[in-house]
Amino acid sequence: MLPGVGVFGTGSTARVLVPLLRGEGFEVHALWGRSEEEASSLAQELGIPFHTSQSDDVLLHPDVDLVCVYISPPLTRQIAVKALGIGKNVVCEKAATAVDAFKMVTAARYYPQLLSIVGNALRFLPAFVAMRQLLAEGYVGELQVCDARVYGPSLLDQSYGWTCEELMGGGGLHTFGSTLVDLLSHLTGARAMRVHGLLRTFVRQNGAIHGIRRVTSDDFSFFQMLMGGSASGRGAGTGTGSGVCCTVTLNFNMPGAFVHEVMVVGSAGRLIARGTELYGQRNGGKGEELLLGDSGGMGQEVKDVPLPHLRGLGSMVTALKYAFQAQKERRSWARGPVAMASTFEDGLYVQTVVEAVKRSSRSGEWESVEVMTQEPDPNQNLCEVLQINKN
Amino acid sequence: MLPGVGVFGTGSTARVLVPLLRGEGFEVHALWGRSEEEASSLAQELGIPFHTSQSDDVLLHPDVDLVCVYISPPLTRQIAVKALGIGKNVVCEKAATAVDAFKMVTAARYYPQLLSIVGNALRFLPAFVAMRQLLAEGYVGELQVCDARVYGPSLLDQSYGWTCEELMGGGGLHTFGSTLVDLLSHLTGARAMRVHGLLRTFVRQNGAIHGIRRVTSDDFSFFQMLMGGSASGRGAGTGTGSGVCCTVTLNFNMPGAFVHEVMVVGSAGRLIARGTELYGQRNGGKGEELLLGDSGGMGQEVKDVPLPHLRGLGSMVTALKYAFQAQKERRSWARGPVAMASTFEDGLYVQTVVEAVKRSSRSGEWESVEVMTQEPDPNQNLCEVLQINKN
Numbered sequence: 001m002l003p004g005v006g007v008f009g010t011g012s013t014a015r016v017l018v019p020l021l022r023g024e025g026f027e028v029h030a031l032w033g034r035s036e037e038e039a040s041s042l043a044q045e046l047g048i049p050f051h052t053s054q055s056d057d058v059l060l061h062p063d064v065d066l067v068c069v070y071i072s073p074p075l076t077r078q079i080a081v082k083a084l085g086i087g088k089n090v091v092c093e094k095a096a097t098a099v100d101a102f103k104m105v106t107a108a109r110y111y112p113q114l115l116s117i118v119g120n121a122l123r124f125l126p127a128f129v130a131m132r133q134l135l136a137e138g139y140v141g142e143l144q145v146c147d148a149r150v151y152g153p154s155l156l157d158q159s160y161g162w163t164c165e166e167l168m169g170g171g172g173l174h175t176f177g178s179t180l181v182d183l184l185s186h187l188t189g190a191r192a193m194r195v196h197g198l199l200r201t202f203v204r205q206n207g208a209i210h211g212i213r214r215v216t217s218d219d220f221s222f223f224q225m226l227m228g229g230s231a232s233g234r235g236a237g238t239g240t241g242s243g244v245c246c247t248v249t250l251n252f253n254m255p256g257a258f259v260h261e262v263m264v265v266g267s268a269g270r271l272i273a274r275g276t277e278l279y280g281q282r283n284g285g286k287g288e289e290l291l292l293g294d295s296g297g298m299g300q301e302v303k304d305v306p307l308p309h310l311r312g313l314g315s316m317v318t319a320l321k322y323a324f325q326a327q328k329e330r331r332s333w334a335r336g337p338v339a340m341a342s343t344f345e346d347g348l349y350v351q352t353v354v355e356a357v358k359r360s361s362r363s364g365e366w367e368s369v370e371v372m373t374q375e376p377d378p379n380q381n382l383c384e385v386l387q388i389n390k391n
Numbered sequence: 392m393l394p395g396v397g398v399f400g401t402g403s404t405a406r407v408l409v410p411l412l413r414g415e416g417f418e419v420h421a422l423w424g425r426s427e428e429e430a431s432s433l434a435q436e437l438g439i440p441f442h443t444s445q446s447d448d449v450l451l452h453p454d455v456d457l458v459c460v461y462i463s464p465p466l467t468r469q470i471a472v473k474a475l476g477i478g479k480n481v482v483c484e485k486a487a488t489a490v491d492a493f494k495m496v497t498a499a500r501y502y503p504q505l506l507s508i509v510g511n512a513l514r515f516l517p518a519f520v521a522m523r524q525l526l527a528e529g530y531v532g533e534l535q536v537c538d539a540r541v542y543g544p545s546l547l548d549q550s551y552g553w554t555c556e557e558l559m560g561g562g563g564l565h566t567f568g569s570t571l572v573d574l575l576s577h578l579t580g581a582r583a584m585r586v587h588g589l590l591r592t593f594v595r596q597n598g599a600i601h602g603i604r605r606v607t608s609d610d611f612s613f614f615q616m617l618m619g620g621s622a623s624g625r626g627a628g629t630g631t632g633s634g635v636c637c638t639v640t641l642n643f644n645m646p647g648a649f650v651h652e653v654m655v656v657g658s659a660g661r662l663i664a665r666g667t668e669l670y671g672q673r674n675g676g677k678g679e680e681l682l683l684g685d686s687g688g689m690g691q692e693v694k695d696v697p698l699p700h701l702r703g704l705g706s707m708v709t710a711l712k713y714a715f716q717a718q719k720e721r722r723s724w725a726r727g728p729v730a731m732a733s734t735f736e737d738g739l740y741v742q743t744v745v746e747a748v749k750r751s752s753r754s755g756e757w758e759s760v761e762v763m764t765q766e767p768d769p770n771q772n773l774c775e776v777l778q779i780n781k782n
Binding site: 196 | 589591593615640658674
């Protein structure tokens with residue numbers, strides 16, 4: 001039985017998510033927006049019966065059993081943790097900080113019977129499902145190097161807001177880098193032990209952001225991850241990821257269609273996902289072969305949502321349908337179909353890597369990735385802000 | 392009047408160079424090979440009248456006025472410096488170390504009337520000539536990022552030799568990274584101030600190299616350069632290169648055709664050289680445009696010589712013809728046609744960057760690029776070897 005859905009957010013992702021959910025038979029009962037106007041406008045456009053700017057009105061809505069949270073990173077933790085506390089299943093975007101991510105992990109551990117996933121749709125994209133499968137089957141031999149790149153237009157909003165502010169989860173590293181950190185860990189079955197990175201903000205002001213306001217979030221970044229131990233038993237299970245070098249390049253000063261490329265190279269061949277298509281080449285083979293074409297579906301790229309994310313989102317919603325549909329209770333679900341999803345624990349790991357890359361960009365040194373195991377001193381954030389301002 | 396040519400080397404580049412020289416009207420009078428057999432075999436194949444394994448026989452050959460040195464890096468300095476001392480013009484490959492490069496600079500300064508260029512053919516490739524021109528004209532606006540990548544098959548020789556040995560100038564960084572370091576400095580008109588890098592040797596033994604022998608040269612590398620001051624007045628002259636981030640990825644565990652891509656991104660657009668073709672996209676434009684197609688010419692890629700190097704070599708030989716042909720003396724030449732060539736000073740800069748990247752890979756830290764201004768203690772090399780063996 002499919003649960004009723006409440007959606008938080010009125011941005012690009014929320015806008016494409018609603019039709020995808022309906023396409024799989026979910027009913028969307030409620031929409032939350034930051035302001036009454038934003039909520040009302042999108043609810044009317046999409047024909048959602050209830051809208052509000054009060055989060056509790058969605059969380060406590062009697063027809064809502066699954067909450068999808070696609071809002072600005074600093075608000076995510078609060079909504080996700082509260083939803084779990086009320087006993088609702090949660091699919092959400094990443095948090096703003098490792099501390100927030102840790103609080104989400106704590107909540108998810110406390111309610112293990114509830115679904116709690118960080119909606120990194122790339123894991124569900126058929127090209128990456130196939131890539132992971134082929135890696136496990138040894139298509140590339142011993143894995144050596146992963147190389148990922150995303151190029152696209154500016155991620156800044158029309159007006160000054162969280163997208164401009166590094167500490168609020170803005171910037172290419174946080175927005176797209178994090179999905180690649182998660183994906184590469186998922187593909188290799190390993191986690192980053194040490195990282196090195198370089199972040200830049202080339203565009204500090206533009207037509208919409210000027211005067212005393214300046215962008216602090218990165219529009220270019222470049223980082224390396226040295227992979228080590230296995231990803232808590234949830235990886236491809238081959239353990240080949242240890243010792244792998246991953247390199248990621250992100251550039252959001254490149255208007256036009258998104259370039260989204262992930263390549264894995266091993267001793268016996270390589271696999272390359274270009275956009276939503278998967279190519280492979282074995283050493284000694286006569287050239288590159290198309291292993292998986294584009295699955296079709298929603299045709300157009302949406303602003304701020306590259307096609308692989310859009311298609312992945314569709315596959316993730318399908319997986320959610322399979323997880324829920326055979327159940328008798330509206331809130332119970334089967335783990336199988338969403339077993340490949342990114343957990344809140346994965347979310348904490350990803351956030352930890354993102355923060356280590358930022359630290360490396362400031363220090364110029366390789367930084368260790370040490371995933372938090374207990375909640376830090378509440379003054380920690382304040383200290384970090386002071387630290388940054390000092391430099 | 393075109394000078395008679397003596398060629399050092401029997402490898403892939405020497406083999407393609409001879410027909411290119413003849414195509415432009417140069418006569419190749421003498422060939423040097425490491426062994427009598429190698430020299431004899433290639434001389435017979437190419438119909439070169441004189442061959443030897445004694446370097447002086449070529450350098451002192453009365454018909455040889457221009458010496459082209461395409462041999463293993465550790466031998467380059469000796470031949471190049473001696474050729475200048477005998478009063479011959481020199482086109483050569485890079486040296487093995489910064490100390491060697493410095494000695495070559497000293498010789499070149501001592502004989503300023505002789506032609507002395509490091510034959511980085513990429514500078515002459517029409518796609519890069521056009522890219523440099525468009526950069527100077529402001530096609531991309533303010534330059535922000537350069538991103539270069541070369542992927543290809545193993546660079547190791549069939550048998551154990553200098554290609555396997557880091558300290559002899561083997562490895563992808565020294566072989567192809569150096570041409571990109573030179574090119575990026577030429578394109579941006581700036582020089583690397585600080586570098587950070589990561590080198591790996593994934594394939595340490597293979598069918599030909601086994602037993603107690605192990606490869607020490609890199610087959611994967613990845614480095615970043617932060618560009619600063621202008622390249623001794625020889626750059627594009629716009630000074631836009633300062634503050635630019637350059638990233639370079641090299642992977643020689645990828646059998647098949649070479650991938651050779653150089654992208655420059657600025658505030659108003661971008662330029663991308665894929666292989667020998669140049670593409671551009673201006674922000675707000677409707678998409679990518681082909682700015683320069685492949686010039687044609689020699690059709691096939693040669694082992695170890697990517698097409699951009701091959702085509703560039705052709706253009707460089709043409710430039711050499713223009714430099715010499717209007718002259719009355721066989722050894723005099725006009726600077727104009729070869730003004731864009733890489734000087735021995737550029738070669739020293741490049742070697743300095745390469746060594747700083749290697750140092751960074753060992754230290755894990757950003758390393759400064761400090762070009763040698765006086766010859767170091769002769770024990771310096773020994774110290775470095777001891778240093779490396781210690782780690």
